[in-house]
Amino acid sequence: MGEFDLIARYFTRPVRRAALGVGDDCALLQPAPGTQLAISCDMLVQDRHFFADTDPCQLGHKALAVNLSDLAACGARPLAFTLALALPEVNEPWLAAFAQGLFALADAHDCELIGGDTTAGPLNICITVFGEVPVVNGKSQALLRSGARAGDDLYVSGKLGDARLALNAMQGKLTVPAAVLSAARERLQSPKPRVALGLALRGIASAAIDVSDGLIGDLGHIMKGSGVGATVQVDQAVSAEPPGVHVSLEQWRTLALCGGDDYELLFTAPTRFRAAVAAAAQASQTPVRCIGQIEAAAGLRLLDAQGRSLPNHYVSFDHFA
């Protein structure tokens, strides 16, 4: 099977929204009047972002999910994506399963494949995703990292640390009960991008980011982007550890605060929007909890449930650190 047959068989589908999809030198996309295009790009590399034996259906899902998570953090509605794929060989069952996982998530978010590239090489998946953000009275409705203000509440969706728990268990660094591992692996390998929450938070959240490198690190991007500090209630941010997982409190906090690969939304909102945040969480069927406050004083302060200050030795993931 050659390159063009491969593209035709696995990665060509009719487009509904784009003016032109896969098959020409360029795809053509015409954003609706009064909207901006939100664009994000994530590259997944074997042995870095996933193991060689990862289920290809889950990998197809995850490659798009991590990109949709960026749209969610921006409050953008998914429109379309391109897929560039370096493959060590043409393995048809692998490709069929990868495409199945990819398109199932794409269809669930009405996000269509409009172009890409296919080449031989060490397995590498690079997706660029396009979403739509309305511009109202000349002002973009995009959620940015730079909008947090002193006094805002700090929120996070869902639960942190599951993905890292699964990774550590799969690497033999700790032992967890089978049922816990199964649920945690699902979070690692099939993350659910919080697109509905991101859309519901337009006009409510003052800043947002998705938790991909770990909560502490990603909060750092909001603090830097907004020129603010923050206090985090660590016991609010860190959920109770699952039963049967025998790690110290400190290890569990580290998993949850620095683990990464969570793809939850971390966001801020003015206190007058507390009811609106709760309504957005309910409308999007996404659990959300307040974990702290944004403050004018620079730096990050960590408190436990008793209000005691905790040392911050939490370091987030860095590909080159």
Add this chain to the structure above:
Amino acid sequence: MGEFDLIARYFTRPVRRAALGVGDDCALLQPAPGTQLAISCDMLVQDRHFFADTDPCQLGHKALAVNLSDLAACGARPLAFTLALALPEVNEPWLAAFAQGLFALADAHDCELIGGDTTAGPLNICITVFGEVPVVNGKSQALLRSGARAGDDLYVSGKLGDARLALNAMQGKLTVPAAVLSAARERLQSPKPRVALGLALRGIASAAIDVSDGLIGDLGHIMKGSGVGATVQVDQAVSAEPPGVHVSLEQWRTLALCGGDDYELLFTAPTRFRAAVAAAAQASQTPVRCIGQIEAAAGLRLLDAQGRSLPNHYVSFDHFA
């Protein structure tokens, strides 16, 4: 140097056109009213698309050039691009040179970097490029592969085969004089995307494609996309071989017709536009020559200068064939 310092130092520049550039979950782009966004994506893999010892400045140039070439083939004006980069290590001199080559070409085409991703992994460069195409009276001005009609002239820009000549010489498959090799290497490693020609051909060319996999294969895409056949005057398509290159006529024709990596434009236009094509070539300072005709009868016919039929055993590059 960590991931975020690397991005800040080498790949963050203020944006002029985009609403938001590098540094948030998404970039924001707002196409002008009445325009479509042309989108293309190319992934370059070490040892496939370039040698490990390729000059990083030239590599930065080429990674963007092959993408701009797709915009050229579409008649799109470059706007912006994203860059995803997998790096085996943080090599600052390499990164500085790569960024220099990349941004020099980007600046020459007023095309700005708006986002991307950086990760550790086998060297892989994936660029997604965005261009603008006007929509006039509800009709897109994009040049597509599907617009060729029987009776149209077939044209190609520039000269074919230099890149493959250089590759073969660098691989020791043939010996060429130093001056010839130097010029051919320049074509291989620093291709000049035919953006000005593509823009000048809007409203004139009926179909277009860039020659990346070899003329015969890329013409096949136009024929398939347009549902037409073609006759190519081989001695018009193949330039005279450079002095001192001792290959058979047949080898030289194969280099030129199947070599690939040429990044010239192959396009068709109605015969009534011959003067307009000549004017577009002159306005864009790009040599263009007519190399054949589009015909209703399916299939490709090759003729030599004496009008004799030549067998077509020319096979284009395929990453998986």
